[in-house]
Each structure stands twice: as C-alpha cells, then as structure tokens.
Amino acid sequence: MALSFQTVIGLEIHVQLATKSKLFCSCSTDYIGARPNSNVCPVCLGMPGSLPVVNGRAVELAAMVGLALGSKVQQATRFHRKNYFYADLSKGYQISQFDLPICAGGLLVFDDDEGKEVRVAITRAHLEEDAGKLVHPSVDGRLAGALHSLVDYNRGGVPLLEIVSEPDITCPPHARRYTEEIRRLVRYLGVSDGDMESGSLRVDANISQKVSDGRWGSRVEIKNMNSLRSLERALEYEVKRQRKVLAEGGEIHQETRHWDDGEGKTRSMRSKEEAHDYRYFPDPDLPPLIVTADRIEALRSLMPELPWQAERRLVDAYGLGADDAKVLAESAAAVAYLDGCVQAGAEAKRAANWVRTEVLRVLNERKISIEAFPLKPESLASILALVDRGKLSTTAAKDVFDVMVRDGSGLDTAMAAAGVVSGRVEGSRLEEIVEKVLAENADAAEAVRSGKDPKDKKIKFLQGLVMRETRGQADVAQVASLIARKLS
Amino acid sequence: MKLYARSAADLARSIRSKEHSVAEVVEAHLSRMERMEPILSAIITPLKEEARARASALDIALSRDENPGPLTGVPFIVKDNFCTRGVRTTCASRMLEGWVPPYDATVVRYLEEAGAVLIGKANMDEFAMGSSTEHSAFFTTGNPWDPRRVPGGSSGGSAAACAAGYAPLAFGSDTGGSIRQPAAFCGVYGFKPTYGMVSRYGVVPFASSLDQIGPFSRTLEDLLLAMEVIARPDERDATCSRALRPDFRKALDVTDLRGKRVGLVKEFEGYDIDGAVIESLRSAREILIDAGASVVDVTLPTVGHGLACYYIIAPAEASSNLARFDGVRYGFSAEADSLIELYHKTRQGGFGPEVKRRLLMGTYVLSSGYYDAYYNKALKVVAILRGEFDRAFSEVDFILAPTTPTLPFRKGENIGDPIRMYMSDLFTLPANMAGLPALSLNGGYSEGLPVGIQLIGPRFGEMEIFSAAAVIEKSLGLPRLAGGVL
Numbered sequence: 001m002a003l004s005f006q007t008v009i010g011l012e013i014h015v016q017l018a019t020k021s022k023l024f025c026s027c028s029t030d031y032i033g034a035r036p037n038s039n040v041c042p043v044c045l046g047m048p049g050s051l052p053v054v055n056g057r058a059v060e061l062a063a064m065v066g067l068a069l070g071s072k073v074q075q076a077t078r079f080h081r082k083n084y085f086y087a088d089l090s091k092g093y094q095i096s097q098f099d100l101p102i103c104a105g106g107l108l109v110f111d112d113d114e115g116k117e118v119r120v121a122i123t124r125a126h127l128e129e130d131a132g133k134l135v136h137p138s139v140d141g142r143l144a145g146a147l148h149s150l151v152d153y154n155r156g157g158v159p160l161l162e163i164v165s166e167p168d169i170t171c172p173p174h175a176r177r178y179t180e181e182i183r184r185l186v187r188y189l190g191v192s193d194g195d196m197e198s199g200s201l202r203v204d205a206n207i208s209q210k211v212s213d214g215r216w217g218s219r220v221e222i223k224n225m226n227s228l229r230s231l232e233r234a235l236e237y238e239v240k241r242q243r244k245v246l247a248e249g250g251e252i253h254q255e256t257r258h259w260d261d262g263e264g265k266t267r268s269m270r271s272k273e274e275a276h277d278y279r280y281f282p283d284p285d286l287p288p289l290i291v292t293a294d295r296i297e298a299l300r301s302l303m304p305e306l307p308w309q310a311e312r313r314l315v316d317a318y319g320l321g322a323d324d325a326k327v328l329a330e331s332a333a334a335v336a337y338l339d340g341c342v343q344a345g346a347e348a349k350r351a352a353n354w355v356r357t358e359v360l361r362v363l364n365e366r367k368i369s370i371e372a373f374p375l376k377p378e379s380l381a382s383i384l385a386l387v388d389r390g391k392l393s394t395t396a397a398k399d400v401f402d403v404m405v406r407d408g409s410g411l412d413t414a415m416a417a418a419g420v421v422s423g424r425v426e427g428s429r430l431e432e433i434v435e436k437v438l439a440e441n442a443d444a445a446e447a448v449r450s451g452k453d454p455k456d457k458k459i460k461f462l463q464g465l466v467m468r469e470t471r472g473q474a475d476v477a478q479v480a481s482l483i484a485r486k487l488s
Numbered sequence: 489m490k491l492y493a494r495s496a497a498d499l500a501r502s503i504r505s506k507e508h509s510v511a512e513v514v515e516a517h518l519s520r521m522e523r524m525e526p527i528l529s530a531i532i533t534p535l536k537e538e539a540r541a542r543a544s545a546l547d548i549a550l551s552r553d554e555n556p557g558p559l560t561g562v563p564f565i566v567k568d569n570f571c572t573r574g575v576r577t578t579c580a581s582r583m584l585e586g587w588v589p590p591y592d593a594t595v596v597r598y599l600e601e602a603g604a605v606l607i608g609k610a611n612m613d614e615f616a617m618g619s620s621t622e623h624s625a626f627f628t629t630g631n632p633w634d635p636r637r638v639p640g641g642s643s644g645g646s647a648a649a650c651a652a653g654y655a656p657l658a659f660g661s662d663t664g665g666s667i668r669q670p671a672a673f674c675g676v677y678g679f680k681p682t683y684g685m686v687s688r689y690g691v692v693p694f695a696s697s698l699d700q701i702g703p704f705s706r707t708l709e710d711l712l713l714a715m716e717v718i719a720r721p722d723e724r725d726a727t728c729s730r731a732l733r734p735d736f737r738k739a740l741d742v743t744d745l746r747g748k749r750v751g752l753v754k755e756f757e758g759y760d761i762d763g764a765v766i767e768s769l770r771s772a773r774e775i776l777i778d779a780g781a782s783v784v785d786v787t788l789p790t791v792g793h794g795l796a797c798y799y800i801i802a803p804a805e806a807s808s809n810l811a812r813f814d815g816v817r818y819g820f821s822a823e824a825d826s827l828i829e830l831y832h833k834t835r836q837g838g839f840g841p842e843v844k845r846r847l848l849m850g851t852y853v854l855s856s857g858y859y860d861a862y863y864n865k866a867l868k869v870v871a872i873l874r875g876e877f878d879r880a881f882s883e884v885d886f887i888l889a890p891t892t893p894t895l896p897f898r899k900g901e902n903i904g905d906p907i908r909m910y911m912s913d914l915f916t917l918p919a920n921m922a923g924l925p926a927l928s929l930n931g932g933y934s935e936g937l938p939v940g941i942q943l944i945g946p947r948f949g950e951m952e953i954f955s956a957a958a959v960i961e962k963s964l965g966l967p968r969l970a971g972g973v974l
Contacts, residue, residue: 042591046812048584048692049571049593053726081808083854085831092811149827151816279854281863284697284805286726 005243006210009175009235010123010167013182014160015192016130016200017061022157023129024052024095031154032198036135044157046090051285054079058159059102059291061191062127063299065161066103068185068306069122073296077102078288079127083279087151088132096162098280101126102291108165110181110308118174121166132156161191167206172235176228179203188307188332196227203231208252209242217242217252222266224259234259238266310335318348327356333370334360340377346384354380358398362405374408375401382411393472425470426478433474434482437465449487459483491516493969496562496656496710500603503550503561510550510561514543514605517563521608521654524971528630530639530648531608532568532578539563539607546603559717560603563655567646568609569616570596570659570701571690575606579692580624581614583838584819593690594722595659595701602717607655610645614840615810616666616694618642619912622903623842630899631673632970633937637896640670640912642694643704647674650704651970657714658704663694664798665891665916667702668928672891672940675930675967677711677957678704680916682948683923684729687722693809695802696727698920706969708929708961712736712954729948739954743962746780750956751884754787756915765890768931768939772888775963776956786880786887790873791918795910797873798917800853800866807850813838845906870921877922881946886953890915891928891940919944927953929960930967938967 022029025043042050066073080098106122132153138146163182169175183201186192194201203225209217222238225231237259242252256275257266305313311329314320318338320328328334334355341351359380363370383400386392392400403414425433438445444458453459459480466479491499491513502508518536525531546561566572569579571589578584596606613623621629621644629644631637632652639648643660647670650658660667662680671678679702686701693699703714716737721730750773773783815821815834822833839847853862880887892912902909919926924944931941945953 042589045817047589047591047818048577048579048587048812049569049589049688049690050591051689051725051727053724083808083811085811085814087814087816087827090812090817092814093808277856279808279851279856279859281804281808281854281859284695284727285693 003247004212005239005246007170007172007239008167008208008210009169009172010206011165011169011175011178012204012206013163013165013179014202014204015065015163015182015186015194017058017159017161018190018192019055019057019061019159021055021057023055023058023127023159024157027157029158031152031158034154036150036152037154039154040156044090045153046092052095052283054286054289055159058127059289060299061159061189062102062125062161063291063296064189064303065163065186065191066106066125067296067300067303068189069103069106069108069125069163071103071106071122071125073103073291073299074100075291075293075296076100076288077291079283079286080280081283082128084276086131087149088134088153088156090132090153090156094129094131095283095286096128097126098282102289108178108181110177112174112177118177120168120174120178123164123166125161125163128160128162130155130158130160167208172232172239175205175235176232179228179231184307184330187330188310189304190332199226205231205235207235207238207242209239209246211246215246217246218254220252220254221256222259223256223269224261226261230259230261233261233264234266237264241266304332305335307332314338314352318342318352320349320352324352324356327360328352331370337370337373337377341381341384344378344381346381347388350384350387351381354384354401358401373405375405379404379411396471396473399471425474430466430470430474430478430482433469434466434479434486437462437469438483438486441465445487448483459487490653492520492653494656495707496559496705497707497713499562499656500556500559500713504556506550510543510546510605511540513561514539514563514607517607517653517655520652521649524632524652524654527635528632528639528648528652528971529627530611530629530645530652530654531565532580532611532626532645533576533609535575535606535608538575539605542605546605557601557603558713559599559657562604562657563607564599564604565608565610565646565649565655565658566593566596566606567612567616567643567658567660569612569661569692570609571692572596572606572609575609577609577692578626579615580612580621580626581838581840581843582625582820583813584692585625587819589690591690594687594724595691595718598718598720599659604657604717608649610643610649610658610660612645612660613642613666614843615692615806616642616661616663617806617842617846619665619669619909620897620899620902621645622899623840625840628899631896631937633675634896637898637937638673640673640892640896642666642670643678644670644673647671647676647678647704648970650674650706651676653969653971656706656710659701659714659718660704661691661694661699661701662916662920663698663802664920665913667704668891668916668926668940668942669912671704671928672930672938672942673896675933675938675940675970676704676706677708677930677967678702678928679711679715680919680926681715681719682925682945682950683920684727685719685733685925685948685950687718687720687725687728689722689724689728693805695805696809697805698798698802700920707966708954708957709737709740711927712739715950731948734951736950736954739951739958742955742958744780745776745956745959748776748781748886748952748956749884750776750781750783751786751880751887752783753791753880753887753889754785755789755791756889759893759914761890761893762895764895764932764934764939765893765941767934768941769888769890772931772941772960775960776888778963779959781956784884786884788873788876788880788918790869790876793869794873794918794921795914797866797869798913798921799849799910800862801870801921803846803850804854804863805850807847807854810839810843810847842906873918874922877918877924877946881949885945886949886956887944888956889942889944891942892916895934895937895939915942923947925950925953927957929957930964931960932964933968938970
C-alpha cells in the first residue's frame with residue numbers, strides 16, 4: 001500500500017516593532033543606512049555596569065498585537081537571559097522572554113487562496129531584543145574569503161516581537177497566507193513596517209511529516225527565508241525532501257536547516273546534538289514587568305478596527321467586491337481615507353475604485369504613505385460629486401485629480417488649469433469644437449461628405465476626436481447628429 | 489588633629505567655613521596615601537593630578553561663594569569596579585587592565601555632584617570574587633592593622649584606604665559580604681544597603697540580584713552623610729527603588745532604645761566563632777540593653793543552607809554577567825584566527841583562576857538538566873529564607889550578629905582552600921540573599937586587630953540599624969585610625 005503523508009508546520013515570526021527607541025535604552029532604532037555603530041550607547045553595546053530599562057512603548061505595541069490575535073495579555077510577565085556567544089550579541093546573552101511571555105494563546109483566522117477558511121492557533125508572542133549585524137568585508141560580502149569581520153551594533157537592542165504559532169499549518173501555501181496575514185496585521189496596526197526583504201519581518205519554520213503507517217518524522221527548523229516566495233519554496237522543497245527520505249524508509253533527524261534561495265535547496269546547519277544550551281534564567285537586572293489590568297483595558301479601548309473587520313465592513317456596508325475590500329484593507333490609512341470620502345458624501349463603490357486605482361497609483365509613484373497624500377478625502381469626494389451629477393466625465397475628473405495632486409490646488413483652480421468646464425459641453429460651445437475638429441481633419445470630413453465612408457469608420461473617428469476635445473463631457477448622440485448635420 | 493584623620497563631616501564644615509581650602513584637604517590625603525601605599529598597596533589607580541585639578545576648581549567656585557554641595561572638598565575612593573569616565577576601570581582583572589569607560593557610575597556622579605573629590609580607585613578581588621584581595625590580578629592589599637594579614641574582600645582596598653586615612657569615605661560593592669567583611673577586618677564602618685536602595689548603574693556587576701553599593705567610613709555621621717548622597721532613585725537602574733529615602737542623619741540623635749527588640753540568631757551559635765568576636769557581641773548586647781532594648785532569640789532554620797545556595801546563585805548570574813568579556817568590543821583581546829579561538833584565548837588569558845572557577849560553577853548550575861537540581865532549588869531555598877527573615881522581623885526590630893567568624897587572617901592562609909575562604913562570608917551573605925540592609929561596625933580590638941559586629945535590619949529598615957549603631961558608637965567611641973604606628 002502506498003504511503004500517504006501529512007505536513008505539519010509551525011511558524012515563528014519575528015516582527016521588529018516600530019518604536020522610536022530601542023527595547024532597553026534610548027538609542028534610535030533607525031539603523032537602515034545609518035553610519036555603522038552610530039546609534040549605540042553603553043547599554044546596547046553591553047558595556048560593563050550598564051543596565052537595561054524596558055521601553056514602555058514596545059510593551060504597548062506587543063500588547064496591541066496580542067489583543068488583535070485574541071491572546072491573553074499577561075499582567076505579570078518577565079524577561080529571561082538567553083545565553084550564547086556570538087559576535088553580534090554584545091552582552092553574551094539576549095534579553096528575551098521565556099516562561100511568562102507578554103501574550104499567551106490566540107487565534108488567527110484567514111482564507112486560503114481558494115477562499116477556504118483556515119484557523120491557526122497562536123502559542124504565544126514574546127518581546128526580545130534584536131542582535132547587531134556582522135559585515136564581512138570580502139569582495140562579494142560573504143564570510144568565505146573575508147580576512148576579518150566587522151560588527152555593526154546599530155540594530156542591536158531593537159525590539160522584536162516573536163509570534164509563535166501552534167503546528168496547525170498543513171501546507172506551504174497556508175504558511176505563506178498565515179505570514180501575509182500577520183504582516184497585514186502588524187502593518188495595519190502600525191506596530192511594524194513588516195518588510196521581509198529588509199528584515200523587519202523574519203520567519204523561521206518548523207516542519208515535519210506524519211506518515212500513514214504511524215511514523216512521525218522529527219521536526220526540522222528552516223531559517224533564512226527572506227520573502228514570502230522563498231518561504232513557500234523552502235517549505236515545498238522540504239516537504240518533498242522529507243517525504244522522499246521517509247518513503248525510502250529513512251529517518252528525519254531533528255536539525256536546523258538553512259534555505260539557499262539561489263540553489264533552491266535547504267542544507268543542514270546544525271544537528272540537535274550541536275544545538276545551543278541557552279541556559280535561560282530570569283534577568284536579575286529587570287524586575288517583573290507588571291502591565292496593570294487598567295492599562296490593558298485602556299489599550300483595548302484604543303484598539304483600531306482590525307484589517308479583517310475592516311475588510312468585512314467594506315463588503316457589508318459599502319457593497320465592495322471581495323477583491324477591492326482585500327486590497328484596501330491592507331492599510332488602515334487607506335480604509336480611513338475611503339471612510340473620509342464616504343462621509344463627505346461620495347458613493348462608496350466609486351470612491352473605493354478611485355482610492356484603489358488613482359490614490360494608490362500616486363502613492364506608489366511618489367513612494368509616499370497615504371498620510372502624506374496631498375488630497376484630502378473631502379476634495380476627492382467633491383470631484384466624485386461632479387461626476388455623479390454628470391457634470392464631469394471620468395476622464396475629465398482624472399485630469400482634475402492629477403492637477404489637484406500635482407499643485408495642491410482647490411477644485412475650481414484645478415478645473416481651470418486642466419481646461420475643464422464643469423457641466424455638459426453643448427450648444428454653441430459644442431458646435432465650435434465640432435467645427436474645429438472638422439477643419440483640422442478636412443480629408444476625413446470631405447470623405448464623409450462625399451459618401452466615401454461606407455463602414456462609418458471616418459465618422460466614428462471624427463466623433464472620437466470631438467469627445468476627446470470635450471473630455472467626454474458631450475452627449476455622444478448629440479455629437480453624432482451635429483457632425484452629420486455639418487457634413488450633409 | 490591631622491587633616492587626614494578627620495571625618496568627612498568635619499572636613500566639609502571647615503571647607504565651608506573657609507578654615508581650610510579644598511586643595512589643602514586633598515593634598516593632606518594624597519600625601520597620606522603616598523606615605524602608606526608602599527606598605528598597604530590599597531590603590532590600583534591613584535588620581536593625584538585629577539584630584540588636584542578638581543580641588544582648585546572647587547576652591548575657585550567656593551571663592552565665588554557658589555553654594556557648596558554637602559561633600560564639597562571631601563576626598564573619596566571607589567572600588568575599581570565603579571565606572572569612571574575617562575579613568576581606567578580594571579575590576580582588578582587583566583581582562584579590563586586598560587579599559588577606560590566613557591561613562592560614570594551613577595554613584596560616582598552623585599558623589600561628584602555633591603562636591604566630593606575622587607582621589608583613587610581601590611584594589612579588590614578580581615571581579616569582586618573573593619574575601620581577601622588575594623584574587624586581584626595585580627597585587628594583594630595589606631591590612632592596615634597588620635600588613636602581613638589581609639584586609640578582607642572583595643572591597644579590601646576601599647576598606648584599607650578608609651581605615652588608614654587615605655580618605656574619610658570609600659565605597660565598595662557587596663554581593664555576599666564584600667563591604668562588611670573587609671570593614672570588620674579593617675575596623676571601619678561598612679554598610680550594605682537594602683537591595684534597591686542605591687543605584688547599581690555603572691558598577692560592574694558580579695551577581696546582579698545580590699549586589700548592592702555602599703559606603704565605608706570611620707564615623708557613623710560620615711556613613712549617613714554618604715548614604716544621603718548616594719541613596720537616591722536612578723531611572724537607569726530598574727531595580728533601584730523610586731521611593732523617598734528617610735532622613736538618615738536623624739538616627740545620630742538616638743540615645744534611647746526603649747521598646748526596641750534585638751534579635752540574636754539561634755542558628756549562628758552553632759558555628760566556630762573566634763572568642764574575641766563573641767566578646768564584642770556580648771558587650772554590644774549589654775550596650776543595647778542598657779539603652780532600653782530587650783533581647784530576643786530568633787530562628788532562621790534554613791540559614792545553614794545559605795552558603796551552598798549563595799555559591800549556586802552568585803556564580804550562575806556571574807557566568808552570564810561576565811559573558812560579555814569576549815575580546816570583541818573592549819578590554820583584553822587575544823590574537824586569534826577565528827571567532828571561537830578568540831573567545832577561548834581571550835577568556836583563558838583574561839580571567840584569573842577564581843573567576844574561572846566561579847564561571848564554571850555558574851555555567852554548570854544553569855545547564856539544561858541541572859537547572860532544576862541546582863539553580864531552581866537554590867531560588868526556592870532563598871524564598872524560604874526570606875520568609876524566615878520576615879517572621880523574625882515581625883518579632884524583632886533588628887538582628888545583632890557577628891560579621892565574620894574570625895579576625896583578619898594571614899595572607900596565603902586560605903588561598904589554597906576555597907571553602908575556608910568562602911566560610912568567611914557565612915554571616916554576611918544571608919542579608920544579600922534576603923535583600924536586607926546590614927552594617928558592620930567596629931566592636932573593639934583584640935591583640936591589635938579590629939573586631940567587627942553586624943546589625944541586620946528588615947527591608948528598607950535602615951533607620952533601625954543606624955539608631956542602634958548611634959547608641960553603640962556613643963558608648964564605644966569612634967573606631968581608631970589605622971596605621972598610625974606604621
């Protein structure tokens with residue numbers, strides 16, 4: 001009988017928290033592009049005698065994630081020391097949490113790519129400090145070939161929240177979806193930028209196989225997956241590898257494997273026997289951290305709408321399509337912007353369409369956040385109102401929108417600058433435009449006049465030009481009859 | 489009276505009244521240090537030029553009638569594990585022989601803000617691990633009452649310097665008795681405050697949950713003056729209390745102990761204690777009774793396990809605290825071809841044998857499979873011991889106990905026998921494990937050597953101890969300046 005396999009995956013996601021200062025000192029967390037070792041002090045350099053003091057904001061951000069995931073935010077929590085030697089670790093230990101994490105339990109519910117609901121339980125989420133970064137000044141920046149290594153401690157001490165899932169994930173695409181959902185959550189809450197490429201969101205996976213003959217493969221930890229794509233690829237690779245070994249009667253040993261994105265393979269980093277003994281013990285420099293029930297309740301009352309709640313509301317209240325709702329609910333600011341448009345009187349679906357296409361396009365082009373977007377929701381709503389009342393065509397509205405975004409001008413100024421007149425182009429003004437188009441395209445006009453336009457191609461061309469001149473603000477039938485009259 | 493023989497309070501008064509300049513006071517202490525140092529070797533780094541420069545700056549400020557601090561012009565010495573900006577801080581270790589910190593310990597900052605003048609950094613056992621200064625990587629300090637004997641440790645240099653008149657105030661750190669045992673051996677006051685009373689920021693830790701910073705002095709008034717300066721909240725130390733401290737010097741006026749109950753620990757009677765110590769305890773007891781106190785026996789059934797638990801918890805924390813000395817960022821760094829070799833050679837060459845012994849013990853007791861059997865069990869015993877102290881302090885206001893079982897021992901006498909060396913902290917380390925304030929004070933002399941006795945109070949019960957000490961000092965008189973005959 002052929003063997004069948006069941007994949008079991010649990011994820012550990014490290015999220016860098018978007019605090020201004022580090023977890024245990026007042027140094028800036030803004031390390032990207034900073035001069036090496038410029039954001040450091042005796043505390044994050046681990047100098048003798050220096051002592052850590054917990055950053056209250058990091059605790060709040062961690063608690064917010066916990067509240068969003070339905071975790072129990074623990075009132076009494078503490079920090080442990082995780083002891084190991086490495087050059088990027090300034091104290092010879094990392095301050096982390098062990099038996100009393102800030103958040104315990106929780107659940108994340110999301111849809112898979114086919115729209116089927118997936119539920120993954122959260123084990124815990126705990127606070128810890130990031131390490132520094134090693135720089136190997138060889139030709140290609142790799143360890144091999146470098147004559148020495150340099151350490152940059154700017155990142156050392158940046159707060160991390162490690163979110164640990166239960167082994168509830170059954171396939172690589174679900175692991176990717178889970179990660180996407182966590183990323184959306186932390187971005188939505190503003191607790192992290194969640195960027196995997198730059199390392200502000202890092203995923204380690206534990207993956208094993210259950211075999212239909214009753215065997216269990218040991219758990220293998222995969223590291224170094226720096227994008228959603230490499231996460232999925234690494235896990236797909238590992239599923240195949242483990243199944244092959246087990247199918248051939250082999251054994252999977254507990255180990256840590258490194259994903260090589262270029263090779264498309266995982267390779268063994270260290271076995272269970274080589275694993276560190278971290279000698280965890282409570283950090284005596286930090287008294288137990290008490291987060292009072294009042295503080296937790298205050299945070300709970302300040303919690304914004306969550307991305308999945310917003311997504312649902314956009315569908316239910318605004319009648320948006322599932323796809324639009326999902327795209328918009330990536331960002332709390334986008335949802336707030338849409339809500340602003342609706343409150344200012346815009347029709348929800350039209351506004352959503354504009355936010356999704358025009359607003360997000362400008363944000364991408366300018367690489368700015370929606371908070372920095374120059375057009376207020378009320379202004380966009382006022383453009384859309386003109387469209388609704390038939391006073392502005394969609395094409396003209398987009399021109400006006402572009403001018404308002406470009407110049408930061410008001411509606412009337414922008415309309416003048418865009419050469420747009422509110423309302424229909426008709427009567428003598430339309431007639432002027434028709435005459436101008438016919439004069440500029442005398443050949444086509446003559447062809448129509450002399451009956452050499454059997455398939456109405458040329459007359460359609462002339463109509464099109466008129467419509468473009470009027471920025472779509474003329475009635476097509478009216479234009480057609482006017483042209484016909486002039487050329488008869 | 490020679491300037492170096494006078495108290496800090498006295499010197500501060502005469503500087504304020506312009507009877508003496510800061511320069512005169514500092515010079516008198518520097519020359520005392522210069523004269524005594526060849527015999528005692530108490531100082532790792534003297535700061536003569538720095539102290540003279542600071543003295544003249546203070547004299548200028550005083551001449552402009554700027555408001556002086558409570559310790560303006562008073563010389564002081566710190567143990568060489570107190571970080572001092574721009575001045576090397578060695579911890580008496582090869583590991584930090586040339587290390588110059590870019591910051592001051594909070595206590596040093598508070599003292600300098602109060603106008604005190606740092607004149608030297610004192611010898612100690614390497615990384616505060618030891619009871620004699622014999623584990624200093626540089627040299628052993630002599631006891632100012634008999635230089636063939638040890639001054640105690642680990643803060644032995646500070647105690648010897650204070651006793652011999654280098655400075656009226658010196659400071660140390662106490663993890664299991666490292667202030668009180670040398671204070672007893674050198675015949676001065678040495679106080680370990682309640683855990684959380686004084687900031688630990690910038691003092692290189694041995695065992696963070698046990699370490700406290702405290703003063704040495706030759707008068708109770710000086711001790712309390714020093715406490716008023718250093719015992720303040722510090723936002724850089726999360727374990728430092730934010731509560732207001734009492735007005736310590738009020739205790740000086742106490743003459744009457746009526747209604748106070750003095751505890752004597754039953755379990756301490758079973759130990760082998762030097763007759764001179766027992767005699768001093770007896771006379772202190774009489775003094776307290778004469779002042780109206782009553783004496784009660786208290787019991788601490790678990791105290792006998794204190795030594796064992798201490799030698800699990802302190803090394804465990806030390807093994808982690810000292811992990812940062814890896815040759816990567818500062819201090820001693822060995823030549824090596826790989827990271828792992830750098831670690832091995834740096835730690836091999838940078839740490840002395842006693843430090844290595846404790847790091848090995850500490851690493852072992854935290855290891856997986858041993859954690860519960862050692863570290864966790866030790867913590868449970870400590871919790872029980874704390875409960876026993878709580879019960880004792882519901883019956884008494886403070887405890888009277890020996891500081892050390894013996895008088896100062898000879899150099900080399902215990903060096904080959906770590907357990908005997910560890911035994912000298914037997915009566916001091918319970919206070920660290922329970923976080924209690926404890927004072928060693930001079931209880932007399934025996935054959936030319938000082939005898940220390942100890943007062944232990946409840947958490948934040950400093951005033952109980954100081955009140956009792958005030959009564960004892962009034963009866964016994966001030967401790968003598970050591971080294972007068974040398």
